[in-house]
Amino acid sequence: MDNYIVSARKYRPATFQSVVGQKSLTTTLKNAIQNNKLAHAYLFCGPRGVGKTTCARIFAKTINCLHPKADGEACNECESCQAFNENRSYNIYELDAASNNSVDDIRSLTDQVRIPPQIGRYKVYIIDEVHMLSTQAFNAFLKTLEEPPHHAIFILATTEKHKIIPTILSRCQIYDFSRIGINDIVDYLEYVAQSENVSAEKEALNAIAQKADGGMRDALSIFDQVVSFSAGNVTYKSVIENLNVLDYEYYFRLTDALLAGNVSQSLLILNEILGKGFDGQQIVSGLANFFRDVLVCKDPQTIVLFEVGDAVKEKYLVLSRQCSVEFLYKAIELSNECDLNYRYSKNKRLLIELLLIRLCQLNHQPSPVDDKKKIKLEPLVEAKKEPEVKQAQQEQAVPKAPEKPVTPEVSTNEVISKSSLRVSLKKPVEAPTGEEHPVTEAAKNVVLDERFTQEDLKTAWINYAGKEEDAHLKNTILNVNPQLSENNLIRIAVFNPDQQRKLTDKTVEIKTFLAQQLRNTQISLDIFVTEDEKQYLPYGNKNIFEFMAEKNPAILSLAKEFNLKLD
Numbered sequence: 001m002d003n004y005i006v007s008a009r010k011y012r013p014a015t016f017q018s019v020v021g022q023k024s025l026t027t028t029l030k031n032a033i034q035n036n037k038l039a040h041a042y043l044f045c046g047p048r049g050v051g052k053t054t055c056a057r058i059f060a061k062t063i064n065c066l067h068p069k070a071d072g073e074a075c076n077e078c079e080s081c082q083a084f085n086e087n088r089s090y091n092i093y094e095l096d097a098a099s100n101n102s103v104d105d106i107r108s109l110t111d112q113v114r115i116p117p118q119i120g121r122y123k124v125y126i127i128d129e130v131h132m133l134s135t136q137a138f139n140a141f142l143k144t145l146e147e148p149p150h151h152a153i154f155i156l157a158t159t160e161k162h163k164i165i166p167t168i169l170s171r172c173q174i175y176d177f178s179r180i181g182i183n184d185i186v187d188y189l190e191y192v193a194q195s196e197n198v199s200a201e202k203e204a205l206n207a208i209a210q211k212a213d214g215g216m217r218d219a220l221s222i223f224d225q226v227v228s229f230s231a232g233n234v235t236y237k238s239v240i241e242n243l244n245v246l247d248y249e250y251y252f253r254l255t256d257a258l259l260a261g262n263v264s265q266s267l268l269i270l271n272e273i274l275g276k277g278f279d280g281q282q283i284v285s286g287l288a289n290f291f292r293d294v295l296v297c298k299d300p301q302t303i304v305l306f307e308v309g310d311a312v313k314e315k316y317l318v319l320s321r322q323c324s325v326e327f328l329y330k331a332i333e334l335s336n337e338c339d340l341n342y343r344y345s346k347n348k349r350l351l352i353e354l355l356l357i358r359l360c361q362l363n364h365q366p367s368p369v370d371d372k373k374k375i376k377l378e379p380l381v382e383a384k385k386e387p388e389v390k391q392a393q394q395e396q397a398v399p400k401a402p403e404k405p406v407t408p409e410v411s412t413n414e415v416i417s418k419s420s421l422r423v424s425l426k427k428p429v430e431a432p433t434g435e436e437h438p439v440t441e442a443a444k445n446v447v448l449d450e451r452f453t454q455e456d457l458k459t460a461w462i463n464y465a466g467k468e469e470d471a472h473l474k475n476t477i478l479n480v481n482p483q484l485s486e487n488n489l490i491r492i493a494v495f496n497p498d499q500q501r502k503l504t505d506k507t508v509e510i511k512t513f514l515a516q517q518l519r520n521t522q523i524s525l526d527i528f529v530t531e532d533e534k535q536y537l538p539y540g541n542k543n544i545f546e547f548m549a550e551k552n553p554a555i556l557s558l559a560k561e562f563n564l565k566l567d
């Protein structure tokens with residue numbers, strides 16, 4: 001613990017073998033070296049801290065090694081290797097384009113390119129954050145890149161590949177570095193901890209790895225911080241206290257509330273977490289990950305993938321037994337969707353609260369197997385009963401603002417009352433003839449429910465579509481074909497859960513509108529996802545893209561070529 005050296009520097013890998021989490025990429029590089037198939041320019045792309053510069057340095061060292069090993073690695077012993085390892089080799093030149101992006105900076109680099117190496121075979125020029133070069137600098141560099149001397153190799157590194165101009169891209173061999181997996185990071189931190197005689201709880205390292213978000217450099221520097229303030233005893237508690245990491249204990253409590261369908265409790269827990277200063281998106285994406293971890297624990301075969309200490313693993317195991325697979329699938333889906341929508345939401349807190357309410361409902365709805373995923377609402381007249389509405393208000397009242405419980409039930413009630421009124425008033429009174437039954441005052445106030453046909457329904461449905469303002473939803477409405485079933489039940493088959501949810505959100509409006517058009521207040525809706533696979537329609541950009549790519553794989557290469565990304 002006394003002369004503690006910053007881990008990120010001390011544990012920088014010296015061989016391809018020891019680079020963490022980029023196995024296929026380092027193997028390809030090693031093979032290229034062994035087969036003597038070197039390009040003049042490489043582009044290393046990927047997030048920060050995943051090993052781009054490290055690999056560039058190892059590459060430079062390896063191609064200059066005087067006695068390379070049989071497996072393609074540098075010997076780390078010859079004069080050239082030693083010069084590299086001691087940072088005194090003249091065969092490597094690093095330029096950080098983030099701070100040196102002028103034409104002059106590039107000129108001083110290209111001037112050097114012509115001078116051949118004195119020891120070793122290659123001079124390697126690493127340009128970090130190459131996307132930061134000015135346009136002029138880029139152009140000046142392009143000339144050198146087009147006709148490099150045989151001893152020069154360029155390695156360009158960037159976190160933002162899309163900012164690299166095509167003329168540069170087309171001259172480089174491109175390597176995409178990925179984020180490093182949590183387990184890989186945990187393993188490596190464990191190795192560092194052992195080497196440094198630091199005791200570290202596995203779930204503490206796990207929390208560090210999560211915090212580092214796939215970057216090894218960040219993981220190591222966080223590890224260093226924790227080591228320094230915890231005096232060499234890295235515990236889970238010390239990590240979450242000092243790094244503002246959300247304690248998974250919250251997720252356990254939250255899931256208990258969700259499973260019990262306890263909306264108030266879940267909203268209170270959310271309030272507590274927000275009160276600790278955690279970002280909403282962090283909570284939501286953390287929740288999605290948590291459900292995923294619980295799902296992993298359900299299967300004895302995958303639980304080995306779950307790298308935490310035994311005590312924590314046991315907690316997850318117990319919880320996983322309480323959750324059905326259906327619940328977890330749906331919970332992951334809903335949380336993930338909330339995560340994706342979060343950025344665009346105007347009322348972010350409400351978005352999370354809605355997520356929790358939906359999650360609470362998951363275990364308190366008819367099983368999808370029994371009822372074909374139907375979301376059925378009570379007939380209009382029943383919803384009017386005052387006592388039920390009051391009870392529902394009490395159950396769903398948002399604890400933060402009890403004076404203003406804006407619950408769906410209240411507005412539902414209002415809309416329905418108005419609509420029922422309108423229906424009874426708008427009922428055309430036909431010109432009374434002598435034989436007609438006289439219309440009594442009492443009868444006028446009775447809501448008249450007329451029979452209607454499938455054809456009537458179709459017309460009313462198209463009319464409803466006409467007044468929908470959201471073009472996407474309008475399309476959905478026009479694409480489904482509502483079917484009149486017994487007892488004024490309208491069965492609406494949709495093609496995916498997203499459509500189901502969107503239409504279900506509109507239930508009150510749809511029913512109100514149809515009640516007016518069809519003069520019937522007894523209408524109920526059954527919006528369900530059709531089981532017919534042929535009817536499947538993709539939804540959401542990503543889903544549509546995958547659907548298209550499956551039909552025409554050329555789309556994939558097109559997307560790759562232009563570096564298209566779907567948010």
Ligand SMILES: [Zn+2]
Nearest residue numbers: 065075078081
């Ligand atoms: Zn060597």
